Amino acid sequence: MENSHPMFTSHADTLERALTAIAERAYWSNYPESPSPRIYGEHAAAEGEAAYRAYLGTDFPLKDQPAITGWVATEKSPFGTAIDVRYPQMDLDLAFAALAEGMPTWRAAGPQTRAGVCLEILARLHKAAFELANAVHVTTGQAFVMAFQAGAPHAFDRALEAIAYAYREMTRTPAVADWEKPAGRGQTLKMTKTFHVVPRGVALVVGCNTFPTWNSYPGLFASLVTGNPVIVKPHPGAVLPLAITVKIARETLADAGFDPNLVLLAAEAPGEGLAKTLALRPEVRIIDFTGSTEFGDWLEANARQAVVYTEKAGVNTVVVDSTDDFAGMCRNIGFSLVLYSGQMCTTPQNILVPAAGIATNEGHKSIDDVAEGIAGAVRALTADPAKGVELTGAIVNDGVLERLQKAASVGDAVLESSDVSHPAYATATVRTPLIRKLGAGDEQTYGTEWFGPISFVVATDSTQSSLRIFSDTVGRKGALTASVYSTSPDVLDAMEEAALLAGVHLSVNLTGGVFVNQSAAFSDFHASGANPAANAALTDGAYVASRFRVVQSRRHV
């Protein structure tokens, strides 16, 4: 049915490998995560930074978007440096007309060609990895290496994963089938049936402030590859990474012979509430959102014309029962808290420890020993500001600061948050993790999400009581991650059962180089869709299957 598009031909092997990866879910990555010049080339970092700097203070090169009514600059870097990039705003009726224009041709191109074009977009984004990394760094406050990894190769891997799932799903029904039914008396009824993959309509992607590419790419690519035009509404605080993405997607679509207006950037002025307006457009049939529970719930309740995929807030929990590597445990948990100053949706918040303490390879440890062990690990990682900021990055926005201030007065002190002077950016807002100690009765405090560098050591009656608290809080508020430390197979089994019932992914006895807040594309699922923190997982069959429909025609041969 399809002649292979050159962009499919050149990426067919990558797609094939990704299809194997999602069937195996073992380790695989297509985009090297190390920003080393040995991998990316001697000049890649400098060129990427130069490309990024060229955008600063200008009208972003999306002047070819349709129906531009004005330009808006909204970004404020957590590092305090100037950005001042202006992005186009559009007349929405005309923008939606433009989105619809290219849809029939994009649909008719078929799964293979669309996959080829999407993979070429990814290949070009990969060439722009350092440009993107700088944009993610400056807008989110992530330290540079993290901005590179999470903002570029890891985001590309998640995008490729979504494309692979969508391709597998679109092609599980053949394009054509011959149907021959014995009709008695030696007769046969013969028909040929054609199965068309048809898109749902326009897809809206609502980006977040902290991971503008990583959290947006799966939805963007899953929708685009299944035939839907995509309108990308970035968080006003992190527009540049998605503007670069949209620019490269549009260029690639045009080069491939398709309408570049299949992908549009929808920037907004502060307070405009553009996401709400877009979400209620009848043309919008798919929405991907990462952000607050409040707005996610609003979308699910109100954007009834669309399939809505949300990732919202949750209460990530660590159950500490016992360990045979006390130092490793404390180091591992401490590192998780320090990474991007707890501003990951996967950072642990509640560390549940029996008030009577725990058994360890270093003998009995009181709950204060455990708290102090974790606090000590955090201190060790942040003691040297130059090294510390390469882990913590900066604080993404004032909401986090306010929360941090409020948290400083709940419960008892374990570790104060400190205001660090960033060696490279005098104007950066840097804060180290705060740890407070609470009782099991303080569920009004630990029972909701405190997004930011805030965590609680919660004294429980026993591990059994910890499991109950875990089940309760995650059942009510959801979680993106859970972890457990125990040397007891029975406790591990009970925690696994509790995690299954709560519907949250579990990490067991992490003491080395894997951290609970990291999920590896092609192997770990991010979110489960089985608890209130998210109604979908990145990335699985359910995430892609409803982005298109199969419509058939049949006729006698």
Add this chain to the structure above:
Amino acid sequence: MENSHPMFTSHADTLERALTAIAERAYWSNYPESPSPRIYGEHAAAEGEAAYRAYLGTDFPLKDQPAITGWVATEKSPFGTAIDVRYPQMDLDLAFAALAEGMPTWRAAGPQTRAGVCLEILARLHKAAFELANAVHVTTGQAFVMAFQAGAPHAFDRALEAIAYAYREMTRTPAVADWEKPAGRGQTLKMTKTFHVVPRGVALVVGCNTFPTWNSYPGLFASLVTGNPVIVKPHPGAVLPLAITVKIARETLADAGFDPNLVLLAAEAPGEGLAKTLALRPEVRIIDFTGSTEFGDWLEANARQAVVYTEKAGVNTVVVDSTDDFAGMCRNIGFSLVLYSGQMCTTPQNILVPAAGIATNEGHKSIDDVAEGIAGAVRALTADPAKGVELTGAIVNDGVLERLQKAASVGDAVLESSDVSHPAYATATVRTPLIRKLGAGDEQTYGTEWFGPISFVVATDSTQSSLRIFSDTVGRKGALTASVYSTSPDVLDAMEEAALLAGVHLSVNLTGGVFVNQSAAFSDFHASGANPAANAALTDGAYVASRFRVVQSRRHV
């Protein structure tokens, strides 16, 4: 991970063949559709009828259901014969507690075992094919052969298809994966990851009056095989076929070592509104519904805690442009109208014909020639009451009769509906199809569904105008089926494009032994989920993927 359950072992080949069938979507059926004694055995028909008769006038043998509060008899046969079977009603809080009880064990049994048990339920239902056929026949008014085919083997095929899709979906992620990531300096991070298929929660199946098994089985089996307990709420007019189904499912579950209360029948007294009550229970996380647009829309809007799959009303349309087999076309359309007196959700309603007539192999035919050709075919099929009732069956309920009476006065007469005396059942309510002629301006009449033996020949300005009307009505009201007659490749292309945009499956130039109202399991999709008539298709990846979630755990090796 799983030791094969004997029920899986004995049905593994069937499952394997079904998995091939859904990948090919060519002709395949696992359950012979002919009720011939050569296939089902000399005594099968008599034994099945006897088993059915034994239920009449008794308390249905579901006395082992939990929390029974009373018994209710609600069925009234379209053939006027007595049924008077009493079904248990339950205390709902206790019933939901019972449903939840067996869920952890059923979940832990894993995809293979659950598939084996579901296939065994189907095998036992197949042994009860004649018993079920009698139950479908007497409650729906379908002629016996149709009740047998649609009510038993075709329903089993659709169930098997749903099981196959769900099994494929559950097993696309491996149960266990080894993850080894190069960590630099010759080090490797090694983890083992376990992926658990976890159910969403209780699934509610709301049955319909006309196809109690065919329309309920896909949802019932898709939910059960993915680990969810199922509560089956039959239409009060067609309880028996689903009561038999639930009884056999419960027996099989118990024999397999699982809690029989994983499947419950929820019968209701008239006017009780039990479906609404059940649909809003927080435990209910999946709903499958076939029936009115009004209630389907209500479910989608209100049962927000659940994933809701609906099949509602639509306006099925035939576009007549030209034909090289005028007699075959008229016969084929006529047969579609006669079958079960138009009481299929797939029966054509609007037959759009250019007012100036069409070109055919018999020369030019006026629109009245076309209308009369179809009317003649209907007359020929229904002239002999004894033969006619074997196609029309009886009228399912008073709603259809009222609609038929109302339709008799719209537009101009083409064919009157006649009241036929059923040779076997003096008390049966039988009506032959009514055909009225309308103008293109009568969209207030033809623009909504008239469920029953009611169709309209609509005079349009041209085929182009027919396509516009088709796109408009299906865009607004949806459709389960569409068909076109034309000798022009351009018209066929335009109709196919219009069908893709409207999101409705298309049949082209049916003049022989395939009818637009029939969809073959494993090859044809039933509904598309792409227009207002249904938000899902039977059966595809999207239909099964959201019935469960994958929750993982990971630990270092």
